[in-house]
Amino acid sequence: xxxxxxxxxxxxxxxxxxxxxxxxxxxxxxxxxxxxxxxxxxxxxxxxxxxxxxxxxxxxxxxxxxxxxxxxxxxxxxxxxxxxxxxxxxxxxxxxxxxxxxxxxxxxxxxxxxxxxxxxxxxxxxxxxxxxxxxxxxxxxxxxxxxxxxxxxxxxxxxxxxxxxxxxxxxxxxxxxxxxxxxxxxxxxxxxxxxxxxxxxxxxxxxxxxxxxxxxxxxxxxxxxxxxxxxxxxxxxxxxxxxxxxxxxxxxxxxxxxxxxxxxxxxxxxxxxxxxxxxxxxxxxxxxxxxxxxxxxxxxxxxxxxxxxxxxxxxxxxxxxxxxxxxxxxxxxxxxxxxxxxxxxxxxxxxxxxxxxxxxxxxxxxxxxxxxxxxxxxxxxxxxxxxxxxxxxxxxxxxxxxxxxxxxxxxxxxxxxxxxxxxxxxxxxxxxxxxxxxxxxxxxxxxxxxxxxxxxxxxxxxxxxxxxxxxxxxxxxxxxxxxxxxxxxxxxxxxxxxxxxxxxxxxxxxxxxxxxxxxxxxxxxxxxxxxxxxxxxxxxxxxxxxxxxxxxxxxxxxxxxxxxxxxxxxxxxxxxxxxxxxxxxxxxxxxxxxxxxxxxxxxxxxxxxxxxxxxxxxxxxxxxxxxxxxxxxxxxxxxxxxxxxxxxxxxxxxxxxxxxxxxxxxxxxxxxxxxxxx
Amino acid sequence: xxxxxxxxxxxxxxxxxxxxxxxxxxxxxxxxxxxxxxxxxxxxxxxxxxxxxxxxxxxxxxxxxxxxxxxxxxxxxxxxxxxxxxxxxxxxxxxxxxxxxxxxxxxxxxxxxxxxxxxxxxxxxxxxxxxxxxxxxxxxxxxxxxxxxxxxxxxxxxxxxxxxxxxxxxxxxxxxxxxxxxxxxxxxxxxxxxxxxxxxxxxxxxxxxxxxxxxxxxxxxxxxxxxxxxxxxxxxxxxxxxxxxxxxxxxxxxxxxxxxxxxxxxxxxxxxxxxxxxxxxxxxxxxxxxxxxxxxxxxxxxxxxxxxxxxxxxxxx
Numbered sequence: 001x002x003x004x005x006x007x008x009x010x011x012x013x014x015x016x017x018x019x020x021x022x023x024x025x026x027x028x029x030x031x032x033x034x035x036x037x038x039x040x041x042x043x044x045x046x047x048x049x050x051x052x053x054x055x056x057x058x059x060x061x062x063x064x065x066x067x068x069x070x071x072x073x074x075x076x077x078x079x080x081x082x083x084x085x086x087x088x089x090x091x092x093x094x095x096x097x098x099x100x101x102x103x104x105x106x107x108x109x110x111x112x113x114x115x116x117x118x119x120x121x122x123x124x125x126x127x128x129x130x131x132x133x134x135x136x137x138x139x140x141x142x143x144x145x146x147x148x149x150x151x152x153x154x155x156x157x158x159x160x161x162x163x164x165x166x167x168x169x170x171x172x173x174x175x176x177x178x179x180x181x182x183x184x185x186x187x188x189x190x191x192x193x194x195x196x197x198x199x200x201x202x203x204x205x206x207x208x209x210x211x212x213x214x215x216x217x218x219x220x221x222x223x224x225x226x227x228x229x230x231x232x233x234x235x236x237x238x239x240x241x242x243x244x245x246x247x248x249x250x251x252x253x254x255x256x257x258x259x260x261x262x263x264x265x266x267x268x269x270x271x272x273x274x275x276x277x278x279x280x281x282x283x284x285x286x287x288x289x290x291x292x293x294x295x296x297x298x299x300x301x302x303x304x305x306x307x308x309x310x311x312x313x314x315x316x317x318x319x320x321x322x323x324x325x326x327x328x329x330x331x332x333x334x335x336x337x338x339x340x341x342x343x344x345x346x347x348x349x350x351x352x353x354x355x356x357x358x359x360x361x362x363x364x365x366x367x368x369x370x371x372x373x374x375x376x377x378x379x380x381x382x383x384x385x386x387x388x389x390x391x392x393x394x395x396x397x398x399x400x401x402x403x404x405x406x407x408x409x410x411x412x413x414x415x416x417x418x419x420x421x422x423x424x425x426x427x428x429x430x431x432x433x434x435x436x437x438x439x440x441x442x443x444x445x446x447x448x449x450x451x452x453x454x455x456x457x458x459x460x461x462x463x464x465x466x467x468x469x470x471x472x473x474x475x476x477x478x479x480x481x482x483x484x485x486x487x488x489x490x491x492x493x494x495x496x497x498x499x500x501x502x503x504x505x506x507x508x509x510x511x512x513x514x515x516x517x518x519x520x521x522x523x524x525x526x527x528x529x530x531x532x533x534x535x536x537x538x539x540x541x542x543x544x545x546x547x548x549x550x551x552x553x554x555x556x557x558x559x560x561x562x563x564x565x566x567x568x569x570x571x572x573x574x575x576x577x578x579x580x581x582x583x584x585x586x587x588x589x590x591x592x593x594x595x596x597x598x599x600x601x602x603x604x605x606x607x608x609x610x611x612x613x614x615x616x617x618x619x620x621x622x623x624x625x626x627x628x629x630x631x632x633x634x635x636x637x638x639x640x641x642x643x644x645x646x647x648x649x650x651x652x653x654x655x656x657x658x659x660x661x662x663x664x665x666x667x668x669x670x671x672x673x674x675x676x677x678x
Numbered sequence: 679x680x681x682x683x684x685x686x687x688x689x690x691x692x693x694x695x696x697x698x699x700x701x702x703x704x705x706x707x708x709x710x711x712x713x714x715x716x717x718x719x720x721x722x723x724x725x726x727x728x729x730x731x732x733x734x735x736x737x738x739x740x741x742x743x744x745x746x747x748x749x750x751x752x753x754x755x756x757x758x759x760x761x762x763x764x765x766x767x768x769x770x771x772x773x774x775x776x777x778x779x780x781x782x783x784x785x786x787x788x789x790x791x792x793x794x795x796x797x798x799x800x801x802x803x804x805x806x807x808x809x810x811x812x813x814x815x816x817x818x819x820x821x822x823x824x825x826x827x828x829x830x831x832x833x834x835x836x837x838x839x840x841x842x843x844x845x846x847x848x849x850x851x852x853x854x855x856x857x858x859x860x861x862x863x864x865x866x867x868x869x870x871x872x873x874x875x876x877x878x879x880x881x882x883x884x885x886x887x888x889x890x891x892x893x894x895x896x897x898x899x900x901x902x903x904x905x906x907x908x909x910x911x912x913x914x915x916x917x918x919x920x921x922x923x924x925x926x927x928x929x930x931x932x933x934x935x936x937x938x939x940x941x942x943x944x945x946x947x948x949x950x951x952x953x954x955x956x957x958x959x960x961x962x963x964x965x966x967x968x969x970x971x972x973x974x975x976x977x978x979x980x981x982x983x984x985x986x987x988x989x990x991x992x993x994x995x
Binding site: 031032033034035036037038039040041042043 | 779780781782789873875877902905910913914915916917918919920921923924925926927928931932935936939940943
């Protein structure tokens with residue numbers, strides 16, 4: 001039996017307490033109040049009885065309880081269970097985990113980190129197994145254990161250094177949690193000769209900035225015996241401030257600025273590169289705020305916003321690319337006049353306003369091939385119906401407005417059914433009786449302020465039975481139970497069937513304030529007007545601006561050209577700057593920036609990793625003897641942690657205490673019964 | 679006065695003190711005891727001027743001429759003053775010991791409970807027959823003083839004062855008796871209810887002062903049965919309830935000496951009382967209160983037979 005913290009056994013000396021108390025109680029056992037002692041003289045108790053211990057069982061229980069508690073605190077363990085015997089172990093396993101995130105670009109930090117990594121590689125013995133990993137946003141293996149083992153023993157260090165020399169800090173963020181957990185999984189179970197490793201060291205060489213992401217560390221199940229040593233570099237670096245342009249929602253450009261916690265400055269200047277004027281911003285240390293960026297000079301659609309006044313310089317630029325206005329074409333498959341308010345087209349042409357994100361062009365009777373959305377106001381010819389059905393199957397979406405019983409053949413043709421009966425509903429007017437606000441088209445109205453549709457009267461509407469085989473979804477029904485709007489899948493696309501029109505003859509829908517957002521939502525939902533992002537972070541994939549057609553020619557900020565098929569995302573966003581995608585004749589620009597978290601370079605609190613359960617070992621610089629003693633202690637702790645004998649001792653102490661309470665109570669009652677009544 | 683065993687007395691039809699003490703209200707307890715003991719009026723020992731004629735006395739020059747009997751003067755040509763019986767009845771002071779030693783009790787109640795109930799019984803009894811009752815409660819000094827009155831609500835005040843729990847630390851009879859002698863200027867009856875567990879040196883002097891002031895005195899010594907028997911099964915640490923002093927005492931060894939000293943003390947007190955010409959009663963708390971009341975009445979009845987004499991420096995032996 002060994003003890004992890006044997007000095008707690010000194011607590012067992014407390015058993016002297018109960019023994020003493022049992023002796024003391026002998027002398028002053030019971031006290032009887034009496035009216036007056038004026039006629040009495042004190043008589044000393046007989047000395048022979050004073051040294052006699054009473055209630056030996058009670059005393060034994062009390063002593064046992066104290067001994068059990070002291071033993072529990074001393075953390076006992078059985079040495080025979082130690083599966084990591086130091087004497088017979090093979091060499092150690094070492095992983096050098098090197099931070100290559102953008103914050104390592106600060107002056108001198110990378111050189112310092114590489115020197116530390118080379119030191120560890122140089123210290124590795126012949127029996128040691130070494131792997132070198134780097135990480136920023138993702139961990140990467142620079143030299144795996146297998147490669148190290150395959151290299152000649154005397155060339156291992158040189159080869160590893162050679163690989164290190166080929167690495168330089170990237171422009172990515174820091175995913176420290178992912179890197180630590182991934183690296184810890186790299187440790188092989190045994191050494192090549194089958195012996196258990198002497199040690200498993202994971203050396204983390206990083207600036208440990210507070211902006212590092214620590215996801216996945218909490219509750220991670222660390223492999224047995226792994227100790228993480230932290231080599232913090234760049235501690236003498238000045239404080240830093242950084243900026244990031246946000247994806248613009250409207251015409252103004254907003255920029256988020258962060259100032260490091262250890263910064264001594266609070267005044268910064270924002271200006272576009274090549275422009276003399278700018279704005280001053282004030283930001284206290286440790287805070288992050290969003291400011292409105294200065295106006296981009298007229299005619300420019302992209303630019304570089306510069307932050308001056310900070311000390312660090314690797315993250316003082318943020319790139320901006322104006323979002324492209326996306327043209328959306330809506331095909332109107334009807335003969336209506338654009339100037340007749342009694343016809344549907346009159347309203348369709350006016351309901352889609354131009355925004356900064358897109359312009360909508362309504363093409364009456366226009367071709368379907370380049371249309372994103374289609375409105376079908378009435379019956380179509382069989383040929384037209386077949387064309388539309390094929391177009392829908394390709395993943396498009398159309399809105400069919402039932403104008404009367406004549407729409408039945410068109411509906412059945414579009415849905416690919418034999419016959420669908422459409423009848424004119426009777427009655428004075430109908431209201432919307434049931435609306436599914438969970439449906440994306442009606443979701444914006446899911447608020448008590450906007451969900452009142454009762455003022456919209458539908459003078460006329462058409463009834464039709466939806467065959468169950470269609471797997472239709474009905475977002476809205478009239479108060480007579482018939483569907484007002486039905487969403488029916490057709491191939492990859494959808495057909496929306498509206499059972500009433502929006503002309504004054506059919507309903508009050510067009511004069512309702514709900515009509516424009518409803519149509520806008522239909523357009524959005526169909527996927528036609530999905531606006532493309534223009535601001536990205538390093539490492540993020542940029543979606544392809546076109547989904548069909550030929551190749552898209554991408555150009556990186558350093559001039560490198562990459563050709564990708566249409567629809568393939570561009571993933572080589574490893575540099576901040578303006579990227580361009582050339583699709584035929586249309587060129588689109590995207591801005592890629594450093595993650596703002598990377599600018600928070602204040603050091604992470606020392607105990608943060610330990611708090612998240614990382615098994616921290618000694619920080620570098622220990623002697624071999626100290627390290628071996630530490631390792632032995634760590635192994636003991638590991639074995640003790642597995643056995644957890646202390647829990648049983650605590651349970652035993654509680655059981656003994658329980659017994660002591662019962663026995664003490666019984667004895668007290670017996671004494672009270674025997675004692676004279678005062 | 680020897681005390682009869684309480685059990686036998688209870689069997690004789692008196693209220694068992696244990697049952698009596700179970701009544702929480704002191705006033706009710708007193709009322710229970712007094713019922714049945716209404717024995718008629720006292721004869722007032724004093725003459726005054728009221729309606730009931732007693733005798734004639736020759737007029738001395740300088741006396742108030744209002745009380746001259748002019749009719750007798752007309753018949754006999756002599757000046758006589760008419761004397762009437764004073765209807766201001768007995769003025770009684772109850773001196774009740776509230777020291778901590780009175781808190782002792784081997785029964786279900788303490789000596790203090792018994793003494794207070796007895797004092798309340800006396801107060802009720804005397805008040806009921808028209809006497810003025812006053813009250814001193816004391817420990818090492820006088821705590822409460824209510825001069826003798828016979829008016830509505832006075833009895834209630836006395837009961838409230840008696841219901842207060844004892845707080846004193848020691849019993850010093852000298853100071854309270856001296857103070858009582860100062861306050862009770864008008865002659866009357868003084869009933870001292872105490873365990874008298876205090877040095878007797880000064881007791882005689884202070885009692886003599888009260889007697890000299892013309893007061894009639896009755897002393898009740900209230901003791902617990904276990905204070906007489908000192909019957910404890912084994913050695914223990916005894917704590918003085920007044921001084922909080924601890925003595926380790928083996929009762930088997932100390933009992934004989936204790937009883938001898940206690941009896942000597944009681945004999946000394948009794949001798950003082952006898953010398954001063956007033957009654958001394960030892961009451962054990964197990965005794966029915968009616969019997970204690972009877973003792974009181976008997977001592978009152980014998981009052982006329984007692985010879986009042988000056989104290990002669992009687993020794994306790």
